[in-house]
Amino acid sequence: MERTWNNKAWFMVLPVLLLVAFSAIIPLMTVVNYSVQDTFGNNVFFWAGSEWFEEILHSDRFWEAMGRNLVFSAIILIIEIPLGIFIALNMPKKGWGVPVCLVLMALPLLIPWNVVGTIWQVFGRVDIGLLGYSLRALGFDYNYVNDPFDAWVTVIVMDVWHWTSLVVLLCYAGLVSIPDAYYQAAKIDGASRWAIFRYIQLPKMNRVLLIAVLLRFMDSFMIYTEPFVVTGGGPGNTTTFLSIDLVKLAIGEFNLGEAAAMSIVYFLIIMLLSWVFYTVMTAYDAER
Amino acid sequence: MARIDCNHIRHAYGPHPKSDKDYALKEVHHAFEDGGAYALLGPSGCGKTTLLNIISGLLYPSHGELLFDGKDVTNLSTQERNIAQVFQFPVIYDTMTVYDNLAFPLRNRGVPEPDVDRKVRETLEMTGLADMAKRKARGLTADQKQKISLGRGLVRSDVNAILFDEPLTVIDPHMKWVLRSQLKQLHRRFGFTMVYVTHDQTEALTFAENVVVMYEGEIVQIGSPAELFERPKHTFVGYFIGSPGMNVMPVAVEGRNARLGSQTIELPGAPKAGTSGVIELGIRPEYVRLGxxxxxxxxxxxxDIGRHKVVRASFEGRDIAAIVGEDEDIPADPKIAFDPAGINIYADSWRVEIGG
Structure with a gap:
């Protein structure tokens, strides 16, 4: 085929380029700008080089928040991925149950994040919250305001309630795309329920699971709104994740340089870990 | 291998079938002989896949019973029936190697590993997959994948029958020939009972010794390819087999003559009985002489379709097709004659015997 060269075509990309520039590149550059400068006010900046980065990487506060983030994301993935697969496997494949289940599953996803936080904040209160009050009445010493463990449990259960549906819906989409012939062939081959899961369903869900793991990892690693509303990062610093700490640093303490450096490190870590997940999970695909 | 008897089998997908229309399979009463190669031929929705799934146990018939070598298996599960089935789209276990794919049905049945290995190696030889035993099944071409599906059936030496549900649909045309002849070879060498569902007449006629033609949930004719071609029992068989299909035209029969408009056609003999209802004359384009x-x-x-020409003409106001040789000329003032050997008479779509 003859190729047509027309350099005017580049102008067609210009609007998108401008849009991306204003929405992503320029803000990011501002952050980079702050991260290498210092200010004492009056809009006077001077060069700080890598000082902020060194400070961040040597701060215990940063690494503790990072540790909390990693533990939180690990727990979220360990709970939500298997639970999501399990629910998807048990959802009806046809009949009136399908729309009912899909709507039920979609509901938590439709609720704004801060509303989710508020719901659980009230739900968990020991004086008026259904959950908190009931647990108390049953004799549990539950109080997410004072007890770090209870605070963690509350935030995790809230996230599982909010986001497992996403995993379910993705897995369900993967499952219903498997042609009947696979199940029929498995029957003829005498495969057990486990073998059907292991050799048909799981491989066919491979791609959607990759998406589910990536989305759930990134989102949980960036979690902000819900714990901010429920615990505000407390008690103490026990539920202060990187994002909450970042906001404290930037807005609470107005430490723009350090906050900017932290943002960049945070961003690079998310990118790096996502890349690792992606590479590991697709390595299987490439294997022939 | 086994002989398969279908005893008055009827099947409806709906829960409360009332009339004949509710049945996907109206009534099938037929025996598939041990070691026979059968093709189930018919258009989409004629019930051929339903019948196949009833034989394999993926469906349970609403009425009737199924016997394998005289033993009632109607209520047995697919595993217990010991059937192999190859589907329209190749079903392979993506994450396994070719070897493990073939070993899968045996391992599921708890066969000891040395026996598994022996059987799998035999099957790899049989299907010509030996070179790729160690490769992941997902990377193979469609025809190789379909061979794996077949191989998973062959590997169990005790299967009662191998069923094929339009297995060559997604295969490239040149590979279809190769696979089909390999299937035939396998059948000759090992004598499996094979039932092959297809809507492609070429596939059915080249594969099977016995072709079972189905139409609207019923078996309309069972016969060798030649019988189906020469003496279609039902006008549907005439239309469906042959390219182009049989010419069918309404006629009035008087003794040894059939009248169509102003023309009188001499029949090879007087139709024996039942010339009431709608009477039709059927003749294949191959028997229409143009001259x-x-x-x-x-x-x-x-x-002009290569080896011969198809002439589409209008005869007494009806369409008629005739086949003439590649080198024959089309006369300027064309006339047709019917070869008596190719004339069939139908009453209400079913063939009537013609006396001598």
């Missing part, structure tokens, strides 16, 4: 003498026709179109 200078006979009944006048108006030619509308000539399709």
């Amino acid at each position: 200078a003498s006979g009944m006048p026709v108006a030619i509308r179109k000539v399709e």
Whole structure:
């Protein structure tokens, strides 16, 4: 085929380029700008080089928040991925149950994040919250305001309630795309329920699971709104994740340089870990 | 291998079938002989896949019973029936190697590993997959994948029958020939009972010794390819087999003559019985002679399809097709004659015997 060269075509990309520039590149550059400068006010900046980065990487506060983030994301993935697969496997494949289940599953996803936080904040209160009050009445010493463990449990259960549906819906989409012939062939081959899961369903869900793991990892690693509303990062610093700490640093303490450096490190870590997940999970695909 | 008897089998997908229309399978009463190669031929929705799934146990019939070598298996599960089935789209276990794919049905049945290995190696040889035993099944071509599906059936030496559900649908045309002849070879060498569902007449006629033609949930004719071609029992078989299909035209029969408009066609004999209802004359395009003498026709179109030409003409106001040789000329004043050997008479779509 003859190729047509027309350099005017580049102008067609210009609007998108401008849009991306204003929405992503320029803000990011501002952050980079702050991260290498210092200010004492009056809009006077001077060069700080890598000082902020060194400070961040040597701060215990940063690494503790990072540790909390990693533990939180690990727990979220360990709970939500298997639970999501399990629910998807048990959802009806046809009949009136399908729309009912899909709507039920979609509901938590439709609720704004801060509303989710508020719901659980009230739900968990020991004086008026259904959950908190009931647990108390049953004799549990539950109080997410004072007890770090209870605070963690509350935030995790809230996230599982909010986001497992996403995993379910993705897995369900993967499952219903498997042609009947696979199940029929498995029957003829005498495969057990486990073998059907292991050799048909799981491989066919491979791609959607990759998406589910990536989305759930990134989102949980960036979690902000819900714990901010429920615990505000407390008690103490026990539920202060990187994002909450970042906001404290930037807005609470107005430490723009350090906050900017932290943002960049945070961003690079998310990118790096996502890349690792992606590479590991697709390595299987490439294997022939 | 086993002989398969279908005893008055009927099947409806709905829960409360009332009339004949509710049945996907109206009534099938037929025996598939041990070691036979059968093709189930028919258009989409005629019930052929339903019948196949009833034999394999993926479906349980609403009425009737199924016997394998005289033993009632109607209520047995697919595993217990010991059947192999190859589907329209190749079903392979993506994450396994070719070897493990073939070993899967045996391992599921708890066969000891040395026996598994021996059987899998035999099957790899049989299907010509030996070179790729160690490769992941997902990377193979469609025809190789379909061979794996077949191999998973062959590996169990005790299967009662191998069923094929339009297995060559997604295979490239040149590979279809190869696979089909390999299937035939396997059948000759090992004598499996094979039932092959297809809507492609070429596939059915080349694969099977016995072709079972189905139409609207019923078996309309069972016969060798030649019988189906020469003496279609039902006008549907005439239309469906052959390219182009049989010419069917309404006629009035009087003794040894059939009248169509102003023309009288002499029959090879008087139809024996049952010439009430709608009477039709069927003749294949191969038996319509185009020449200078006979009944006048108006030619509308000539399709040159390589080995021969298909002449589309209008005869007494009806469409008729005739096949003429590649080198034959089309006369300027065309007339047609019917070869008596190719004339069939139908009453209400079913064939009537013609006396001598």
